[in-house]
Amino acid sequence: MFKKGDKTKEAVKRSIKHWLLLFTAFAVVGGGACYFAFLGALELHQSNLRNELEALAKLGALQVDPAEHQQLNDPSAMETPLYTRQIERLGRVQEQISTIRYIYTIRRIDGKLFFILDPTPPGDHDNDQIDDKSCLMDPYESEPYPVYEVFKTGRSVATGQLETDQWGTFLSGYAPIKDEHGQTVAVLGIDIEASQVMTQEKQLALVFLAAFIFTLVLGGSVSYYLATHIARSATSTRDQIGGAIARSGNRTTILQIGLAAAVIACIALGLYGRAASRLEKQEYQASGKSMERLFRLQFEIDSLLDTAVPVSETFASIMAGLSTPELATLQLRVKTAQTNYRQGKALWRDEMERVGDDIRSRTADLNSRQTELGSQLVAHHETFNVLFIVAAMLALGSLVLVRAATVQQDQLARTAQEASRLHEEVGIKNAEIEATNIVLTRALEDLQDNFEAMVQAWVKAVEAKDLYTAGHSERVMQYSTAIGRRMGLSEHDLRVLEMGTLIHDIGKIGIPDSILIKPSRLSNEEFEVVKSHPDIGYRMISSIPLFQECAPIVLWHHEKMDGSGYPDGLCGDEIPLLVKISTVADMFDAMTSTRAYRASLSASIALENLRKDAEKGALEPKIVEILAEIVNEQGVLWQPPRQDAA
16 A cells, blocks of 8 residues: 555656646647648738739839830930839839839840839938939849749739849839730839848747747646646545546546537637638738729829820729729719819819829828738738637647546556456565576576686696696786776676687697697797697687687687788788787787796887887787786786696
8 A cells, every 4th residue: 555645746746747748749739730820821921922012013013104114215314204204103102102112114125124214212221332223224133034024924923032132132023014005015123121021920920939838838737737637536546446436537527528618619719710811801802902993093193194185085084993982072073173174274183183192192091901901811810710720729639638538547447456466466476586586596607607617627728738828818818808998898898808818729729739838949830730729719619609709819819900910811900809909918928928938028028019019000009008008007917937747
């Protein structure tokens, strides 16, 4: 049985674990929904912005008289009334639509593009060291592809991404200027500064960031409730299965009903938001059409006022354009102006100018309203829809998780009794396993002791043939493992190194005693026999599984990195690291040991010889220096005095 404090700690740990899992799930689902919804809203915003650019470019193109525009083909024409009249029309468009930074026209002459009209005042108004105005017949050096596309297709286009030229970074829209035959004779372009675009996108990102934070807060709260509920239910199930299941079932049912109501509410709010978005979109489209109609009327009124002798058809066209309820008062004023014109009164011109001013004012109001509607469409309602989607997903996910918790509780109830029954069996099995582990541990220790005794017996058998080499294998093992520890080898590699160096000369069992203990130097033929001991040792142990990892040391401990060793003449990295270590240790002990045919060398001379071999490339310099450090610190390993056999 658990104590009260233990049960409380267990409940807290379980609550934290469940909360992390649930919160992570909510964060991933909600974050993914917010991210993809943001991408969708951003795409919609960019699409609306492109549509708005095309619409503004079309409206601007209506203010240009194609016939007069064609007459502007020389820089000197900038001083003519014709140029001034065209510039004033475009200037009024730029004044009415505050979002436009530049508005201009372009003509193609002999395959090249030239500026024609640009109402921007001369001078460097934005302090970028460049004159803001483009003069008549200045070469057009910005990205030409969209302009050529308009000339080719006769349709308006808007750039899909920000473009940078000598005047700055902009999003641009282009519309054709067509003559009376429908041929594209010029292109009107408008530029919106990148800062405006980036500001709108930043605001959109902030809205979705707020939505994501709201999702995290909501997910964290729901996760906390569910995690606490599940942990408490699981703890009470362990103690009192029947009552806990009943109470848990009631709470789960209430929670499911509440979450279901939240889902229904979210769906209703989402549908309302969708309907509101649709209405605002319709109003946005209608305002665009109204702006286009007003621009056309403004163009006709300006043309009427610029013409010395007005044409009656122009009055009729203006009257037709004003035939809507909201423009009825302007229609009456135009009728009055038309009557004054027919009667020869000069008052008609003043009246038409007032009508034009009224239309410009209405156009500016419509443009502001359209900008406001566009922002609301992209930010307000789309954000509301995103929140609806996120909340609905959270509610549905909560329902699924609560249902899963209920199933988990049922499983706990069914397994509680089974766990109680198995508890005693597990205790019995644990006792049996512990007893078995003790037996196996002792057996393993006996096996290890027998194995080490066998290795020592082999080593002593080899050294018994030559009293001069007594203790050689033990000292090579100690030098090698000391080097290995300095190099940071693993315990496993140190164990392999220890075992391999102990038996590295096991093959000398197969060498005749007359050669092995010969008191003088060996002949070439005798040395070839001695050189066979690595291969003999390898064949002795290669079939024994316990010596598989030691075999390379036995076979190659006389190999040299420059290929001068034996039996296989290996070079460089072909020689394993453990073998390189054993080679250095073997050579050092051999030089510092007394042999039948020579006396032992001092440690300093032996190390100097090893360094020379390392400089020639036969040995690993790093290993030689580590051995030198060990010898300088600890000295040469003690060698017992040789006793001749009886």
